[in-house]
Amino acid sequence: MTRFSSRHSTSPFIWCLAIICAIISVAVIIGGIAIFAGYMVIHPRVPILSVEYAHLDLLKYDIVGVMQTQITIVIRAENDNGKAHALFDETNFKLSYEGRTIAYLRQGEFEVDKEKTLSSHYVVQSYPIPLTPTMIQATDYAVKQDVITFELKGGSKARWRVGPIGSVKFECNLSCELRFRPSDHNYIPQSHCTSAHKH
Secondary structure, three states: OOOOOOOOOOOOOHHHHHHHHHHHHHHHHHHHHHHHHHHHHOOOOOOOEEEEEEEEEEEOHHHHHHEEEEEEEEEEEEOOOOOOOEEEEEEEEEEEEOEEHHHEEEOOOOOEOEEEEEEEEEEEEEEEEOHHHHHHHHHHHHHHHOOOOEEEEEEEEEEEEEEEEEEEEEEEEEEEEEEEEOOEEEEEEEOOEEEEOOO
16 A cells, blocks of 8 residues: 655745744834833823913893804913923814803914923904803803803824834813903903813
């Protein structure tokens, strides 16, 4: 009886593919270590967005229930990092009154130098806003109490460059109330109008 024996050997293509995968895996590991090392060297703090100043430029409403307003808002971007510049992008805020959106604030990409701050000025002018009976009552009460409140919500995507390899990204979200005195249109500062607390 004749026996046939066969020897199976791994093809060169499989060997090449395995080597390439191994090289890629090593490169990814080394890159991750380098980014982590760069992060530890820079040790970035989360950037901070806060309302630096605001002013109620215009507030008009009539007995029919239509309100017009213009508000100046100054938002400060703060970079506490002493070893890297911070880039802020996709900066968007929504200004509301009694739950109704009255304006959007948007800004393109901007950079804040090491251990610096940058103030962005927004002049927000709303179209005539029809008020519901509930909103009319709230506005009447606010004027009598000499405190009218608007809501500001939004944020920005911030990042630091960690050497030539990668970047560290953060979400900076801001949600606070903007309070004004209708009698003199001045802003009543709020200590919590910031995206984060400093450590």
